[in-house]
Amino acid sequence: QQQxxxxxxxxxxxxxxxxxxxxxxxxxxxDYFPWYQQFPGKxxxxxxxxxxxxxxxxxxxFTISFNKSAKQFSLHIMDSQPGDSATYFCAxxxxxxxxxxLIFGTGTRLQVxx
Amino acid sequence: KAGxxxxxxxxxxxxGQQVTLSCSPISGHRSVSWYQQTPGQxxxxxxxxxxxxxxNKGNFPGRFSGxxxxxSRSEMNVSTLxxxxxxxYLCASSLVGDSGNTIYFGEGSWLTVV
Numbered sequence: 356q357q358q359x360x361x362x363x364x365x366x367x368x369x370x371x372x373x374x375x376x377x378x379x380x381x382x383x384x385x386d387y388f389p390w391y392q393q394f395p396g397k398x399x400x401x402x403x404x405x406x407x408x409x410x411x412x413x414x415x416x417f418t419i420s421f422n423k424s425a426k427q428f429s430l431h432i433m434d435s436q437p438g439d440s441a442t443y444f445c446a447x448x449x450x451x452x453x454x455x456x457l458i459f460g461t462g463t464r465l466q467v468x469x
Numbered sequence: 470k471a472g473x474x475x476x477x478x479x480x481x482x483x484x485g486q487q488v489t490l491s492c493s494p495i496s497g498h499r500s501v502s503w504y505q506q507t508p509g510q511x512x513x514x515x516x517x518x519x520x521x522x523x524x525n526k527g528n529f530p531g532r533f534s535g536x537x538x539x540x541s542r543s544e545m546n547v548s549t550l551x552x553x554x555x556x557x558y559l560c561a562s563s564l565v566g567d568s569g570n571t572i573y574f575g576e577g578s579w580l581t582v583v
Contacts, residue, residue: 389572398473398559398574399512444512455500455563455570456525459512 361460376430376463378445385447390430393442435467473575475560481581487548490578494541494562501543506557550582
């Protein structure tokens with residue numbers, strides 16, 4: 356119940372394409388869903404995050420879509436660029452005011468070709 | 470302002486030895502958490518500290534321990550190292566350690582056990 360399932364494992368798109376990464380969870384106590392971007396040799400960096408009371412959030416070229424009833428959320432990258440090539444992780448917090456423990460998905464390696 | 474700083478960045482240890490990794494959170498941040506990242510298991514939560522108290526612990530053996538000092542700096546220790554402990558160890562910090570707070574990661578300490 357603590358898992359976050361992420362797919363696909365890898366994704367290859369052409370520049371300008373719209374890669375979509377999907378995540379699903381079981382624990383209804385999760386109340387915060389961040390996405391992290393990680394480049395080789397670097398730590399994960401927060402990209403965008405959403406709470407379950409919102410169905411969509413956009414920040415620049417990145418959009419999260421959230422379906423609370425299906426317990427699913429996804430990341431869309433508009434007009435993808437070669438510089439977006441990285442590994443993307445969805446995550447969820449286990450909830451509450453006394454923790455920011457993150458449960459991570461397994462990651463998606465995105466490659467954007469020119 | 471400076472990000473999360475981890476030292477050392479790279480280290481090689483022998484099976485049976487112990488290792489101590491250090492983390493300096495972003496100035497003002499009181500919550501520090503640690504994660505282990507491996508190709509096989511992904512990003513897994515180790516433990517979380519707030520105001521020098523361990524608030525959460527992941528599913529790792531007792532060989533993994535940590536502490537937080539009064540200045541919020543944290544250390545983690547792994548005793549009796551095993552080959553499977555080879556991983557990237559990531560430290561993260563947040564302002565108050567509540568669900569929904571932005572969590573910032575350091576670049577990690579790469580541990581190789583031979």
